[in-house]
Amino acid sequence: MLPLLLTACFHKTDQAQVEPLAPPIEDAPLPKPVPSPTDLPPPVITVPNQAPAPDTNPQPTREPPKPPVKHRKPPANSTQQASIESPGVSAIGQLSSGDPSDLRQQTVNSIAATERGLSSITRQLTDQEQKTAAQIREFLKEAKAALASGDVDGAHTLAAKARVLLGELSR
Secondary structure, X not given: OHHHHHHHHOOOOOOOOOOOOOOOOOOOOOOOOOXXXXXXXXXXXXXXXXXXXXXXOOOOOOOOOOOOOOXXXXXXXXXXXXXXXXXXXXXXXXXXXXXXHHXXXXXXXXXXXXXXXXXXXXXXXXXXXXXHHHHHHHHXXXXXXXXXXXXXXXXXXXXXXXXXXXXXXXX
């Protein structure tokens, strides 16, 4: 059995044949495009006047399309009429300036609470903590300016950022 195994292990290994490579493709320079003449007359387009051909394949009768549904406005009640007639009130009701007074008040309270929290820190701050405190003061300053200009949402966002930084500083 051993001689059989030994003879089976000796195989002539085929050497890898080197495949010939194709010669590199050389691109010939493209011919320059011939410019179109600039003195051509403008194109003339004609539309034939033809009557539509009569329908030779009659389709089954269809129902006519339904007209679009028209929505009626509800009748105006007396309070709306009163607001329309009173001077200084818009016909569409009272317009809001986009900044609810409760959000403005929340923002003012948040700014004040953050300022109190920042001033209540009595311990010695590291350099990084001093930079954070300066950033809080900057956010508060920008929030006050945004409130003064009427940007309640921006002021609220800035006050929230200052509050988050104060939370990290107070740890």
